[in-house]
Structures are given as C-alpha cells and as structure tokens.
Amino acid sequence: MLVAASPVIRRRDPSWDYAGEPTKRLTHALHSYPAMMIPQVAARLVAQLSRPGDRILDPFCGSGSVLVEAIAAGRRALGIDLNPLAALIARAKTTPIAPAAVNAALEHVEAALPALLAAPPPPPPIPRLEFWFKPEVIPPLSALHAAIRTTDEPARTMLLATFSEVVRLASNTRASEFKLYRYPAARLARHRPDPIALFRARAARNAALVATFTPTADAEIRLADSRRPLADLAPGSVDAVITSPPYGDSRTTVAYGQFSRLSAQWLGLASDRDLDLRLLGGEPVDAPLPPSPNLEAAVAAIARRDTRRATAVASFYVDMASCLTEIARLLRPGGVAALVVGNRRVKDVQLPTDLILADLAAPLGLEPCEVIIRRIPTKRLPSRNSPSNVPGAVAETMSHEYILLLERRAPVAAPARLAGAGTAR
Ligand SMILES: C[S@@+](CC[C@H](N)C(=O)[O-])C[C@H]1O[C@@H](n2cnc3c(N)ncnc32)[C@H](O)[C@@H]1O
Known part of the structure; x- marks a missing residue:
C-alpha cells in the first residue's frame, strides 16, 4: 500500500x-x-x-x-x-494561581454550599438528564455549579474544570470510555457517586497543582x-x-x-x-x-x-x-x-x-x-x-x-x- x-x-x-x-x-x-x-x-x-x-x-x-x-x-x-x-x-x-486566591475561592464555595444545597437552583436544560444522572446527584451538582460561578477569576476557571471532572464521575456514563455509554443496570445499581465529596477531593488536589506551578x-x-x-x-x-x-x-x-x-x-x-x-x-x-x-x-x-x-x-x-x-x-x-x-x-x-x-x-x-x-x-x-x-x-x-x-x-x-x-x- x-x-x-x-x-x-x-x-x-x-x-x-x-x-x-x-x-x-x-x-x-x-x-x-x-x-x-x-x-x-x-x-x-x-x-x-x-x-x-x-x-x-x-x-x-x-x-x-x-x-x-x-x-x-x-x-x-x-x-x-x-x-x-x-x-x-x-x-x-x-x-x-497564588495559594491565597485558591483558598479564598474554596472558602467561598464552602460558605455558599449549605444554602444552595437546601434550595438547589434548577439544573440546566440537558436532554435526557435523568438517563445520564441519578436523581440524587442532580441537586448537589446544581448547587456546586452555582457556588463556583460566583468565585473570582482565575480560581473560577480552575474550579469549573474541576466541576467538569465531577460531572463525568457523577454521571451514569462509563468512566473508562470516551464515548457516552451508560453503565449496565447491575453496575448502575452499585454506582453511588457523591458529587460534593468528589469535588472536595479533586479541588484540593487541583489547588495544590496550580499553586505549585x-x-x-x-x-x-x-x-x-x-x-x-x-x-x-x-x-x-x-x-x-x-x-x-x-x-x-x-x-x-x-x-x-x-x-x-x-x-x-x-x-x-x-x-x-x-x-x-x-x-x-x-x-x-x-x-x-x-x-x-x-x-x-x-x-x-x-x-x-x-x-x-x-x-x-x-x-x-x-x-x-x-x-x-x-x-x-x-x-x-x-x-x-x-x-x-x-x-x-x-x-x-x-x-x-x-x-x-x-x-x-x-x-x-x-x-x-x-x-x-x-x-x-x-x-x-x-x-x-x-x-x-x-x-x-x-x-x-x-x-x-x-x-x-x-x-x-x-x-x-x-x-x-x-x-x-x-x-x-
Ligand atoms: C489529539 S487531540 C489533542 C490532545 C492534546 N495534545 C492534549 O494533550 O490534550 C486533538 C484535538 O483537536 C481538536 N480539533 C479537532 N478539529 C479541530 C479544528 N478544526 N480546529 C481546532 N481544533 C480541532 C479536538 O477538539 C481535540 O481537542
């Protein structure tokens, strides 16, 4: 050839x-x-x-x-x-991002979360939202997004990228695939993601990455x-x-x-x-x-x-x-x-x-x-x-x-x- x-x-x-x-x-x-x-x-x-x-x-x-x-x-x-x-x-x-700016943004998110979790804003109009996300992960994702949106740049972009990974991990799509494939029913039954815990862990890791770069x-x-x-x-x-x-x-x-x-x-x-x-x-x-x-x-x-x-x-x-x-x-x-x-x-x-x-x-x-x-x-x-x-x-x-x-x-x-x-x- x-x-x-x-x-x-x-x-x-x-x-x-x-x-x-x-x-x-x-x-x-x-x-x-x-x-x-x-x-x-x-x-x-x-x-x-x-x-x-x-x-x-x-x-x-x-x-x-x-x-x-x-x-x-x-x-x-x-x-x-x-x-x-x-x-x-x-x-x-x-x-x-300077460590102080990252910490201020993370504190802002934590301070805003309790009220937002108590009354989460409506999720964005995503087609087949409940096919791709379990009902219990949608309110915390909405709350997180609303809290991050009101942080200051440049930390906001880093936290939005962190949120993006949380969306993927909290969704029903298979984490090992690039294409959108929903977990099969048996795997889905065991899938119990906690968006807030996922965000806290990843935000702490990412904060350390950008602060030492x-x-x-x-x-x-x-x-x-x-x-x-x-x-x-x-x-x-x-x-x-x-x-x-x-x-x-x-x-x-x-x-x-x-x-x-x-x-x-x-x-x-x-x-x-x-x-x-x-x-x-x-x-x-x-x-x-x-x-x-x-x-x-x-x-x-x-x-x-x-x-x-x-x-x-x-x-x-x-x-x-x-x-x-x-x-x-x-x-x-x-x-x-x-x-x-x-x-x-x-x-x-x-x-x-x-x-x-x-x-x-x-x-x-x-x-x-x-x-x-x-x-x-x-x-x-x-x-x-x-x-x-x-x-x-x-x-x-x-x-x-x-x-x-x-x-x-x-x-x-x-x-x-x-x-x-x-x-x-
Ligand atoms: C192989 S990936 C690059 C990965 C990158 N080197 C990295 O380490 O993340 C190819 C990229 O090309 C982008 N792409 C495809 N068509 C494009 C176009 N017409 N203009 C600009 N980017 C395009 C895709 O969105 C994708 O992000």
Whole structure:
C-alpha cells in the first residue's frame, strides 16, 4: 500500500517511548482528556525545537499538554481548539494561581454550599438528564455549579474544570470510555457517586497543582477552527509548531464531542450543533483530493470497499491540508513543525498519515525532515478496533505514533526582472 516515492525517512527510536514513566507532573493531572500527548514527548519537542522566549503554536491544543510544557520552559504558547471544554481545561492547566486566591475561592464555595444545597437552583436544560444522572446527584451538582460561578477569576476557571471532572464521575456514563455509554443496570445499581465529596477531593488536589506551578511565560488559548486563518497573526510570527492532530474524524476515531458533552451541557458551553460534526473531517467536504500519491492510493483502495468511507477519509485530509496551509504561513523560515500522528486502518487499509501529511506539506514550503516512530505505552486510545466493521473482526491499531518533522523553507524570492511584472505567460 505504501507508495515509495515519498522522500521522508522513517526512524524507529525507542528513546521516545517513555514506557512506564510518570505522566502526572506539573498541572497535567488536572483533568483527563482523550489522546493526551505525554508530557515527556511535549517537553522534548519544546526543548529541541525552540528557545526561551520563542512562541510555540499548538493548533489542536486539546487539554493543553504542549502549552503546559512550553510555558514551564519559558516559551510563549498559543493554543487553538474548537472544543470549548478543551479550551477551558487548557486555560485551567496553564494559569498558576497564588495559594491565597485558591483558598479564598474554596472558602467561598464552602460558605455558599449549605444554602444552595437546601434550595438547589434548577439544573440546566440537558436532554435526557435523568438517563445520564441519578436523581440524587442532580441537586448537589446544581448547587456546586452555582457556588463556583460566583468565585473570582482565575480560581473560577480552575474550579469549573474541576466541576467538569465531577460531572463525568457523577454521571451514569462509563468512566473508562470516551464515548457516552451508560453503565449496565447491575453496575448502575452499585454506582453511588457523591458529587460534593468528589469535588472536595479533586479541588484540593487541583489547588495544590496550580499553586505549585511556576511557569516563566504566558499561554493564550483561543476557541477557534484551525482550518481558518488566524487573521491577526503575521506571517512568520510563530517559531515552532508542536501538535497532535486528531487521528481521523471524531465519529470513527476519538469522539471529543461525546467525551465533553455532559460537562459542556452543565457548564453552558454546548453549542447548537454536534461538536463531533464540526471537528476535523466531521462532514464530507466537496473538494478535490489534495495532491499526495499516498493519499490517492489509500482512498482508491478504501473506495473499492466502501465509497462513503472513502469520501469521509478524503474529507479529513482536505481539512488537514487547510490547517497545514495556515501552519506554513505562520511558521518562520527555519522553524520546525512537529506533528504527532497515528496511522489508523479503515476498511483494512492502512492510512500512512505521516507520509500523507509529508506529501501535502512539501508544496506549501514545509520540507519533510524525518519521521520518528514511537510506541504508545500509556496513551488512552482504542488499541483494537474493527477495521472492516465486521462484528468480531478486530485488529491491532494505533500501537505506534509517528512524529513528523517539517522545516519551513525560506520563501523563494521572485527573480528581480519578474518582480511586479504581473502574471508571466
Ligand atoms: C489529539 S487531540 C489533542 C490532545 C492534546 N495534545 C492534549 O494533550 O490534550 C486533538 C484535538 O483537536 C481538536 N480539533 C479537532 N478539529 C479541530 C479544528 N478544526 N480546529 C481546532 N481544533 C480541532 C479536538 O477538539 C481535540 O481537542
């Protein structure tokens, strides 16, 4: 399936695996998120690709793992994500808070709780609220949310992120899944979450995390679509890009929208349209396939089995091409973009995303340097799936990640005699 024409060299390097190493340092443990980049990989890329004071962009920042490591190492960080819950978590993880401010906010919540628990405000209008939450957890969740809302920033954002984890743990959805699956009846009968106790334990832990986090630069987080230009940023204004894009569309890979939905609904962050459809590859794009021999071969092979899936796969890479265009515009000449990707299978066809993105990036002035292959020892990802959608037919997938390094070439200056001469024919 692989088309050998691609010039990029793949190199397996076990020193990037970090098997068994702790992943909870700094503020990384503040809130879980699907497919988080492990801190060691983020920190190593930050150290290798930038200097203190540089600006690092993560156009798919998720919960902010790259941003945390960047600002801890004195790099200015800019994170973009289309998921409002991700933006909230990333803000909470990148904002240090003085212990006195955290304590004042926690005291405020404790002082407000008794009256709110005695007369809880009505819950937000969440569809099928009592399917996803036992009746007894709804009033304490309403009381907690009301108490947190009246705290002061920056502690409020941290406490809202803490509340988000409590919503997930207090809900009837299986804690081990990204998608929304309700516990089976027998498990549900044993499920007796206490939202207030959960909040107190997690708030104490998170308060300690943000109070001991001492970054030496700032992070900016924007709720935006990485397919669109960041119009206020000048060309070449970013020194390095470090990111892990989605592995494919949210419906058939990691459902960030489903993972976030209950929290987002409680927090009033949910939009009117299904987030998973708005994320990369979420909807079919009516555009020609971007130029890549590896992509053409893969899409043709999938189309022989299922044309609808082939269109969905093509749409994801059309979207990725738009993101790469903006990365190429923003990255300074000589700057490097590191894209950490997974090569999933669709309909038994391996999608070499690292090579496809190398193909798409080269004409944009992003020169493929190499691909480092690492094993995924700890990442919370589906490691087995049914690539053919045949019940019972499972295959290993996503056991490795591919770190694609692209260097921004200096734009080629127009020959002097053509400058300003209009279109040559
Ligand atoms: C693999 S996750 C990033 C995880 C992150 N590295 C972390 O450690 O938490 C990919 C992210 O891309 C985001 N995303 C998908 N489509 C997007 C788009 N068009 N614009 C911006 N973000 C998008 C998803 O919401 C998700 O948070």
